[in-house]
Amino acid sequence: MPRYAVSSFVPDADYWCFHWPISGPVDRQTVLAGMPDPSLFKVHPLPSRQPASLHFQSHAKWAVLEIQDDDYREQGDWIEFEKGSVVFIGSPEEASAFLHRHGLPVP
Numbered sequence: 001m002p003r004y005a006v007s008s009f010v011p012d013a014d015y016w017c018f019h020w021p022i023s024g025p026v027d028r029q030t031v032l033a034g035m036p037d038p039s040l041f042k043v044h045p046l047p048s049r050q051p052a053s054l055h056f057q058s059h060a061k062w063a064v065l066e067i068q069d070d071d072y073r074e075q076g077d078w079i080e081f082e083k084g085s086v087v088f089i090g091s092p093e094e095a096s097a098f099l100h101r102h103g104l105p106v107p
Helices: 028-032 092-101
Strands: 002-009 024-027 061-068 073-075 078-080 083-090
Touching: 002 092, 024 028, 061 092, 083 092
Parallel strands: none
Antiparallel strands: 002 061, 024 083, 061 083, 073 078
């Protein structure tokens, strides 16, 4: 059974522009490729325990991820995964509406 998570990023920002595909399969190494500080990469479980660390600015984007249960590892307040699938990318407002429509917790 898949689990869902969310990560935020700021397009074209040196430290916050993680490389998410628009949709479909994704792997952690591709998302982090070339990032100057990979420790800034946070994937939030749903419900999120640290929603304040998500970017809520209008220019930010949220990636909603579907991760298979066998690759979904909680590490404190965050999720570790190697592969998953992007099921939605949009503004925080659009992503919140997507989550709500699909019965998933909204950060």
